[in-house]
Amino acid sequence: MQRKKIILILLFLITQNLIYAQNRTLFNIPAVQQSTNINPAIQHNCRLYIGLPLVSSIYFNLNHTAFDYNDVFKPVNNGKYTINIDKLENMVNNWNYVKTQLNINLFAIAYKYKNYYFTFDILNKTDVKIGYPDDYIKLPQGNGNFMGKNNYLQLLPYLSAVNYNEFAFGISRQVSEQLTYGGKIKYLQGMANTQITNSYLKLYTDENTYDIQAKAKVEINSSFPMTVTYDSLNIPSNATINDLNITKDFIFNNNRGLAIDFGMIYKFNKKITISASALDLGFISWKTNTNNYKATGDFTYTGVDISKWWDTKMISGEYEFDSINQIILTEHIDSLQSSYNITPNNTSYYSFLHSKIYFGATYQFKKYLNFGVVTRAEIYNKRIYPSLTLSANTNFWKNKFQATLSYSVMNNTFRNIGFGLALKLGPVQLYTVSDNILLPFNLKKNRSFNFHFGMNLYFGCKNTKKNKTGRRNKRPSICPAYL
Numbered sequence: 001m002q003r004k005k006i007i008l009i010l011l012f013l014i015t016q017n018l019i020y021a022q023n024r025t026l027f028n029i030p031a032v033q034q035s036t037n038i039n040p041a042i043q044h045n046c047r048l049y050i051g052l053p054l055v056s057s058i059y060f061n062l063n064h065t066a067f068d069y070n071d072v073f074k075p076v077n078n079g080k081y082t083i084n085i086d087k088l089e090n091m092v093n094n095w096n097y098v099k100t101q102l103n104i105n106l107f108a109i110a111y112k113y114k115n116y117y118f119t120f121d122i123l124n125k126t127d128v129k130i131g132y133p134d135d136y137i138k139l140p141q142g143n144g145n146f147m148g149k150n151n152y153l154q155l156l157p158y159l160s161a162v163n164y165n166e167f168a169f170g171i172s173r174q175v176s177e178q179l180t181y182g183g184k185i186k187y188l189q190g191m192a193n194t195q196i197t198n199s200y201l202k203l204y205t206d207e208n209t210y211d212i213q214a215k216a217k218v219e220i221n222s223s224f225p226m227t228v229t230y231d232s233l234n235i236p237s238n239a240t241i242n243d244l245n246i247t248k249d250f251i252f253n254n255n256r257g258l259a260i261d262f263g264m265i266y267k268f269n270k271k272i273t274i275s276a277s278a279l280d281l282g283f284i285s286w287k288t289n290t291n292n293y294k295a296t297g298d299f300t301y302t303g304v305d306i307s308k309w310w311d312t313k314m315i316s317g318e319y320e321f322d323s324i325n326q327i328i329l330t331e332h333i334d335s336l337q338s339s340y341n342i343t344p345n346n347t348s349y350y351s352f353l354h355s356k357i358y359f360g361a362t363y364q365f366k367k368y369l370n371f372g373v374v375t376r377a378e379i380y381n382k383r384i385y386p387s388l389t390l391s392a393n394t395n396f397w398k399n400k401f402q403a404t405l406s407y408s409v410m411n412n413t414f415r416n417i418g419f420g421l422a423l424k425l426g427p428v429q430l431y432t433v434s435d436n437i438l439l440p441f442n443l444k445k446n447r448s449f450n451f452h453f454g455m456n457l458y459f460g461c462k463n464t465k466k467n468k469t470g471r472r473n474k475r476p477s478i479c480p481a482y483l
Contacts, residue, residue: 026433026452029420031399033110033429033456036119038358039277040170041182041263043117044110045399047460051108051121056454059103063448065385065411066096070444085140092134093412095158095381099129106165117182119170124163124191127354131158131381147207156201156218158381162351164284165189165251170261181264190255190284193351194222197381212301216340220293221349223286225249228293234342236293249289257284259353274361280353287348297340354380362393369394372404387411389418389435400424408435411448429456 026035033049034057036042051057072088073081106122133154146153165188172182197219204213225242259282265275360374374389387410394403406418417438422431432453438446 026420029393029402029404029422029431029433031395031402031424031429032420032422032431032433033108033458034431034452034454036110036170036172037121037168038279039182039263039265039275040119040184040261041172041180041265041275041277043112043172043174043180043182044458045112045461046458047112047462048458049108049110050457050459051105052455052457053106054104056108056456057105057452058454059101059450059452061101061448061450062099063411063450064096064098065447066093067091068413068445068447085137089134089137092137094134095131095383096134097129097131097158100126101128102126115174117170117172117174119168119172119184121166121168121170123166123168125166126163128161129158129354129380133157143203143205143212146203147205151204153203154200155203156199156216157196159194159196160351160354160380161192161194162284163191163193164255164257165191166259168261172263178267179264180266181262183263184261186259186261186282188257188259188282188284189251190223190253190257190286190351191250192224193255193284193286194220194224195351196220209302211303214299214301216295216297216299218293218295221286221351222291223255223289224291225289226291228291228344230344234295234344236344242289253288255284255286255288258282271364272361273364275358276360277358279356279358281355283350283352285348285350290346290348292345292347292349293342294344295340295342297342299339354378368396376410406435410435413447415446416448424458427458427461429458430454431456 026032026038029035030039030042031044033044033051067088071091072084074084074087076082103123103125106124108119108121110117110119112118135153135155139153139155143153167187167189168184169186170182170184172180174180199218199220200216201218202215204215205211206213225244227240227242228236229238229240231237259280261277261279261281263275263277265273267273355378357377357379358374360372362370362372364370370393372389372391372393374391375386376389377384377386379385387408389406389408389410391404391406395401400423402420402422404418404420406420408416408418410416415438416436418433418435419437420431420433422429424430430453432451434451436446436448436450
């Protein structure tokens with residue numbers, strides 16, 4: 001029964017999450033409406049835009065920041081592979097992440113009025129990040145290399161998994177031919193969340209006595225319809241999924257939040273345009289179906305006085321592993337209980353979105369060709385994770401065809417070649433974008449993959465407008481890609 005519930009939940013989340021996240025190459029194709037979610041200052045020449053569910057935008061992203069298959073596996077005899085431990089230790093960083101986004105655009109509409117551009121989007125977003133320290137790789141070596149107060153093993157992972165609905169209303173204003181700015185305010189409806197943040201479990205080994213000291217600060221929060229039971233030490237022993245009510249538990253619950261986006265575009269001169277944006281500055285307050293687990297403390301393990309447990313079973317080797325564990329637990333249970341303050345409860349809590357900052361510039365080399373650079377930084381786990389993208393962007397047939405070729409340094413790798421295409425046929429625009437197209441050609445040498453494609457509908461598109469004298473002039477370009 002539990003398995004069926006889990007399958008139903010996964011199917012529900014998958015159907016809710018087929019689109020739309022931030023990527024780098026899309027930043028260089030502003031004629032695609034989805035670029036307004038990367039920079040809310042971007043405007044379009046068309047009077048009206050409509051985005052339909054699933055049809056307008058499909059996005060998927062998966063990457064690993066530490067290594068790829070060929071980095072750690074080496075061939076041996078008979079076509080078998082073995083793990084290259086030495087190389088693996090050199091590849092990992094202090095923190096390493098497996099990340100994925102899988103989202104859906106439920107509805108979108110945009111309308112242009114004079115120098116203003118109004119947007120409204122309903123999105124469902126999923127963002128999962130699992131982080132592990134490099135000590136996980138070093139742990140098989142034992143604790144001999146981690147002696148003294150300044151050396152310790154970090155044994156607690158980082159986890160942030162969130163699914164929420166986003167209702168975003170945006171306004172962009174073109175102040176002059178040089179400057180355009182915009183912003184979005186987002187109402188967030190949290191559906192499910194699990195996080196391990198502001199936490200650590202550190203193991204120190206005394207260099208003289210070899211006693212092991214464990215210092216812990218653990219904070220685990222979740223919002224999901226389940227019941228958690230605890231043992232005598234208040235350690236979680238079982239979790240049971242409750243009877244699910246999709247409407248009550250996930251959609252019309254009390255998990256609410258707010259976020260804002262900012263963006264600007266400045267045309268420095270006829271050749272150079274710069275742009276910047278800050279996204280997802282916000283939080284969600286989780287109040288429905290919450291489970292919290294907090295623990296703080298300091299415990300020193302000095303060993304077990306085995307003499308009191310010495311009997312014929314110990315001599316004959318009849319003790320099983322579980323029995324020995326029970327001996328150790330019994331010996332130290334009072335000390336563990338007094339050393340750690342463990343408090344499970346069901347109180348409300350906050351989670352913060354992973355904010356992103358973009359800064360880009362383009363140089364108009366020819367009427368149909370410009371070159372761009374984009375820096376992107378994402379903030380999570382109290383760290384900043386940057387990336388850099390270079391691109392060449394083309395534009396033909398009065399915005400009817402755009403193409404971009406990009407090269408990115410991201411996820412601690414230099415092997416990322418991306419591309420983007422956008423073709424407009426009447427009111428219909430087809431587009432496809434990817435930050436890394438190499439993965440399908442060699443799965444074992446790449447650590448990231450994403451794709452983004454869809455179909456947009458535009459109405460009332462004009463390339464010219466009348467000025468005060470009644471003459472028709474080319475509309476000032478918001479971004480060089482429009483030229």
